[in-house]
């Protein structure tokens with residue numbers, strides 16, 4: 001049994017800015033980013049999340065939608081335990097795995113194979129032989145696995161990090177915009193792997209700008225707007241409302 005419960009979760013980021021006054025004035029007019037929390041002596045605080053209440057349980061697959069700077073990554077980081085709320089309470093019950101950014105679990109100086117060994121230790125993955133075969137098959141990187149990862153393109157790094165993160169069997173899987181750097185071949189394979197994962201993952205939270213991916217993977221959607229919940233409910237309804245508002 002996995003469970004996520006957020007009560008009034010708020011996250012403020014201090015932004016040290018010599019031109020704090022003009023920053024504050026221009027921020028109030030912007031369509032992107034969080035809201036101003038407060039300003040004192042040259043320090044502006046941006047409120048990335050503002051009073052988020054959320055309950056998720058086994059079987060929930062939540063898509064996070066919203067414009068640039070709406071708070072999606074910050075929410076994923078709170079769920080991953082990487083960011084403490086400034087106010088409110090976050091209860092996360094269950095093992096989590098988070099794929100947050102390209103290369104987050106890769107060491108650029110090491111080869112693909114060395115990274116597989118490293119991740120096996122870091123993530124506690126079993127059976128080296130089976131893991132190497134699985135990763136080589138999914139990534140289709142072939143001889144590139146013998147080269148340092150820093151020589152890989154963004155999409156190649158995505159293939160390797162996505163394969164490693166999804167080789168875990170977490171109860172809660174957190175994915176932040178993972179498909180954007182992949183080519184169409186990767187997307188098809190990643191979609192298939194996501195479907196297999198849904199069967200053995202209790203809760204998935206998935207931030208993506210692509211509405212078709214939200215609709216095909218998620219049961220629920222949460223629309224964030226300047227750090228606040230604009231809508232939360234069945235994925236089809238929230239996506240329709242979001243698309244209507246952004247088209248207007």
Ligand SMILES: Nc1ncnc2c1ncn2[C@@H]1O[C@H](COP(=O)(O)OP(=O)(O)OP(=O)(O)O)[C@@H](O)[C@H]1O
Nearest residue numbers: 013033034046048067068069070071072073074075
């Ligand atoms: N480490 C940080 N320091 C200062 N401000 C931050 C930090 N991280 C995020 N923010 C601010 O918090 C707000 C929310 O950012 P966040 O990255 O969560 O948005 P997002 O919805 O993931 O955006 P995008 O779709 O562009 O990736 C933005 O205004 C951003 O400038």
